[in-house]
Amino acid sequence: MTYIPKNNKNLILVRGVSGSGKSTFAEEFLFPISLLISTDDFFMVDGEYQFKPELLPENHLKCLKSVESEMLHPQQDICPNIVVHNTFTKAWEIEPYKELANKYGYNFYTIIVENRHKSSSIHDVPDYVISRQKDGFEVVL
DSSP: OOOOOSSSOEEEEEEOOTTSSHHHHIIIIISSSEEEEOGGGGGEETTEEOOOGGGHHHHHHHHHHHHHHHHHSOOTTTOOEEEEESOOOSHHHHHHHHHHHHHHTOEEEEEEOOOTTOOOOTTOOOHHHHHHHHHHOOOOO
16 A cells, blocks of 8 residues: 655655764755755855854754745745755754644655764764764654
């Protein structure tokens, strides 16, 4: 038996600690059939990633608003999926996206990328931060 979703609009959150391969997974397996959005996008300045921790809350909000903007003006014929690839270590970080999916009639999925390949963060996230992410990572089964 094959499950057929209620529509072809999908919001997919790709979760995992820094360095787990979220962006690579999204780019390799979900693009070009998906629009890819990440909070990291908002740290790009003239093509260079420039992380400033004080901008993290603001940039997370920009990411969420960007997703809602895409839902308001969908280009489903071109790209039916919106994929957000952020750490999403806490359940509360997922909820606003789930609410948007419900509000705009999107199927909602989450994918967890594990760091079984032992790669390091491309953004040079310190090991102590990654350890904190691992220790606090929440999964709802």
